[in-house]
Every structure is written in C-alpha cells, then in structure tokens.
Amino acid sequence: FTGDGAGRDHEGYYWIRGRVDDVVNVSGHRLSTAEIEAALIEHHMVAEAAVVGIADELTGQAVNAFVSLKEGNETNDQVRKDLVMQVRKSIGPFAAPKAVFVVDDLPKTRSGKIMRRILRKILSGEEDSLGDTSTLSDPSVVDRIIATVHAARGK
Secondary structure, three states: OOOEEEEEOOOOOEEEEEEOOOEEEEOOEEEEHHHHHHHHHOOOOEEEEEEEEEEEOOOEEEEEEEEEEOOOOOOOHHHHHHHHHHHHHHOOHHHOOOEEEEOOOOOEEOOOOEOHHHHHHHHOOOHHHOOOOOOEOOOHHHHHHHHHHHHHHOO
C-alpha cells in the first residue's frame, strides 16, 4: 500500500488525488483532504484542487481550498459559493471550506506533485520561510498565489 489515492473521472482518465493519510481535524471530525479535493473536482468548472488545514480558534483547524478552473471559466463569488455547496452536498457541512481561493495554477513539482506545505505556509503568513522551492515546475506561481490570498483577505 503506497498511501496515494487516485480517482477516475467521467472521461476515463485517472488522477492522483494525494495522500490518503492527509487529514484535517475540524471540530473533532477527521476529514481526508483527498476526499474534499475529489468533491471539488466533481464540479464541472474545476480542473485541479488542493485542500489544506490551518489553525482555527473555533474549530481547531479550518479547511481551505485552492482550485484552478478549466479553460474558459471565470472566477467570481458565485463560483466560490458553488464550490462550498458542492463539498457540503458531497460530504457534509462540517467539511465545507472556510475559504476557496481560485488560482491560475497550483505549486507543483516537475513530476506533478502539489506542494501543499507551500499553500499552508502562505495561509499562515509564513511567505518568507517557504523552504526549498527549487523543485517547483513554475516558481512564479507562488507569487501569484500569495497575491490572490492577500487580495482575498484585503491586504
């Protein structure tokens, strides 16, 4: 058992979803990030998704989602609301993302692995200590994600 989760989409393509042992603890509910990502990807506009948990005073951890949309789709508040509802419907209200950030791409290694630790650090305000980013296929994506998070938070 490798610990990696995969899924097959409606067109027959297989996708690596991530580690099945990555969990977020929201109000005592241990949630698989891969399961939440799969629920987001079920939405017809979503190309890729990454979910990370960050500390939250009320719930212990809060689910935060980063999604990239398929070509031809535009970002707006309704898309974010629809994605939250998608997770609520697929898994339940306790799994709903506190925030959904629509980005043009996710931070991936050359082999296609999403570097979730970078997303966690950005959300935690640790942009100056991201660690080794030399394996990113497109290092400029980090600055664009930081700008998206700051804009969403009104910074």
